[in-house]
Amino acid sequence: MNTTTDKGFKSSLGLMDATMLVAGSMIGSGIFIVSADIARNTGSAGWLMAVWLITGFMTLTAALSYGELSAMFPKAGGQYIYLREAYNPLVSFVFGWTFFTVIQTATIAAVGVAFAKFTAYLIPALDEDVILMDFGFLQISSAQLVSIVVILLLTMVNTRGVNSGKAVQTSITVVKIVSLLGLVLFGLFAFNGDVWQANWLSGNAWNLQRLNADGSLADYTTFAALGAIAAGMVGAIFSSDSWHASSSVAGEIKNPGRNVGLSLALGTIIVTVVYLLTNLMYTGVLTMEQMAASDKDRVAMTAAQEIFGPVGITIIAIMIMVSTFGCNNGLIMAGARVYYSMAQDGLFFKKVGELNKSAVPGVALWLQCIIASLWCLSGKYGDLLDMISSVVVIFYVLCIIGIFRLRKSRPEAPRPYKAFGYPVLPMIYIMMGTAFIILMVIYKPNYTWPGIIIAFLGVPVYYLIRKKALPIGDS
Template sequence: MEMDEDSIRKRKESQNGSTGHSIDSHAQDKQLMKATVLQKDVGLVSGTCLIVGTMIGSGIFISPKSVLLYSGAVGPCLLIWAACGVLATLGALCYAELGTMITKSGGDYSYLNEAFGPLVAYLYSWTTVMVLKPSSFAIITLSFAEYASTPFYPGCTPPLIVTKCLSAAAIVIIVSVNCFSVRLATYLQNFFTAAKLFIISVIVVAGIVLLAQGNTVTLSNAFNGTSSSFGAYGLAFYNGLWAYDGWNQLNFITEELKDPYRNLPLAILIGIPLVSVCYMLVNVAYFTAMTTTELLLSPAVAVTFGDRVLYPVSWIIPLFVVFSTFGSANGSCFTAGRLAYVSGREGHMVKILSYISLKRYTPSPALIFNGLLAIFYIIPADINTLINYFSFAQWAFYGLTSLALIVMRFTRKELHRPVKVPIVLPCLIVLVSCYLVLAPIIDKPELEYLYCAIFIFGGCLLYYPFVHLKVKWARRLIRPITMHLQLLMEVVPAEKTE
């Protein structure tokens, strides 16, 4: 059976008695309260670092090649990068209104639940918790492993087994840190964000120096060879937006954010434009050192740039790319655990996922579950396939969440809106989302899209008996498992908050 508040109190009293120390009742009550809720440990700086640190991962070091390939020329490539930055900013502003209007953790899940009801929210949590979040975690750690192992295999590709084992080790370390302490995880995020901004500054300054020296050949005639394929631009946007993905991550931890009405929109307005400017300048820097052909043939664009421009200290590029991807993976893990935690709290996932560590005040069951799924996904993983699979489903839900904002303007007029964006912005995001979902399917239909759709709607087969009807035999089966896991991990149900 589950631990209730009385059992927690008795346990703490027995612990205090065994140590021989006397603690006043006020301190005991404060400690007891702290044990069963997530703490507000994330301030403006940490929130901004979470956005910046999650957005800047492997994308800017991998995606430039794909964006150029599908757009066909330097000019449209740079325009797509700029458009992706604008789109991410507009989308994040819509999420700022949602996050300050509904101050629950869980991001899109909480907003879809308010606007469309539990079924749509369940399908989002089912897809995101089971596929999107862990596959994103797997993609980032695989990129980390590739960059980290390359120096040990000069002149050849690292063995696949080495890359996957290193990726799994990174997942275990990151999950362990996040289970141990929220504060330690945010400090780690802040450190790696600083490291990312440092290496991006190095690349940008080197690019400015090259421009000043007259290296503008690649940037001249920038629109020669521009692609005319409708679907190709959709795939170019996919890869560009993959580099920008993470702009909505702060909404997943709203309950742990200090003064969310102020810090949520402020962190968005600082973080996303900063990343957009960095990405544009980094791409310009790449084009000052390489021709389009050389960039397309490069196995790692950032490393090739370092070899050409920063020799003999070019080794700092792969080192800081390792830092960058590790930090991005940490941010992804941090927010993924909160989504599983909130959906478990609402009864849309197994109850154990909504429990909190009695000692560490972290949603450790949800974090561990996300890590285990990520390890499962790295076994057969192909990075490019996972990126397309992730983007297709993710943008479908981005569009639905933006639609939720429009719907609640009419159905939930009574809700307080500290931030209110023009309704044209969520309308634009809905239209762009439709394009990003449909264009690649129309241009080049692939089975991955069908599998994704089947998986999403297949969640209905579980929703009706286990969530809607709450069949008794399933509850009897899960209860002893929950009890043993609860005792093993020393976790308790979270207190309900207003």
């Protein structure tokens, strides 16, 4: 029987539901696409796998560390709550501001448009090149409208209660995990010995170099090689993001002190293993040159054509449609709880901090829907997602530093679960995350400074809200 906690939320999500929320929010379109860019940045099968291994290690380490924070503060809002408790309201507001303006809403838009793009393989009239309306300054394509309809539909489902959202999430996540493992299995049957020889046994498996789409190679200097690894990790980090989804809905999870941290670990492990197996499969059916030259970076489609023949395109299109649909459901469900927590602190519109008759933050869900739909229309969500990669990691690093701060400032606070491998593993993550951020600032400034600027714009907004005696909280 459901219980009600955290100011009216219903604790309806079990461990399985929370784990599937984590895994389903992580698996979107990235695993089907980003390996093409990683192949170009690394130029070898060994370093392709190394990028995914490094990212998987970082993600799992962060998830295991977040378990301590989720056990200490089992409330809706996740990272927003952790940053507020470890630092102050300003830091948490800057996160919430960035999360609302770009991180979550632009990701929802990007995943929605990815759904539409691959739907177009089955229904060409829905392609992004089919322009329905042209206003001169704004063009609206079929794909954009489809993405908005999907976001509207999933938002409506989630406003009807957490049980509606979890039913969609759990069922679709199971389907897409099984589908990915099925793709890996069929890839083993289609294993090409010559391709494996070229990728792994020719002596080039660990040559880190730039692989251009035309097949030409370029060597890196030592420091540029580090930048190339960081650049390759952008896609892997994007594909592995949202691993913290269950922490945002902690107020609706049964026994959150145990199950939030456990779901973070289990969901992350499942996805990391699936991602590694999928990329290993790629190296068994495609040469590095084929991966790098995949049309529109759709490396999974290139692989599927090798495995299944012409019907492979249809198979992958359906898989990505299912994957992105489930991914967006998880993103929509989790994101609204962060804005709810901000409103509870008087840092967002008051109505956003209220629950509807189904005990979910309905206004927060619809506001998120509006902003995500605007990103769909803007056509700029893809650029912004690249720009915020380093900002996302900055907040992860801050949260994990927060574990050390809270151990010192609140030694007596109950900790049902303590960060695995503390202090070594959390410190390793902090060092790796910081190194990634620095390398991105040096080698990809066009992708990092805009995201950092967007985050810092939240500082004057915070003080403006405080100076006006929280008018949006009192409205």
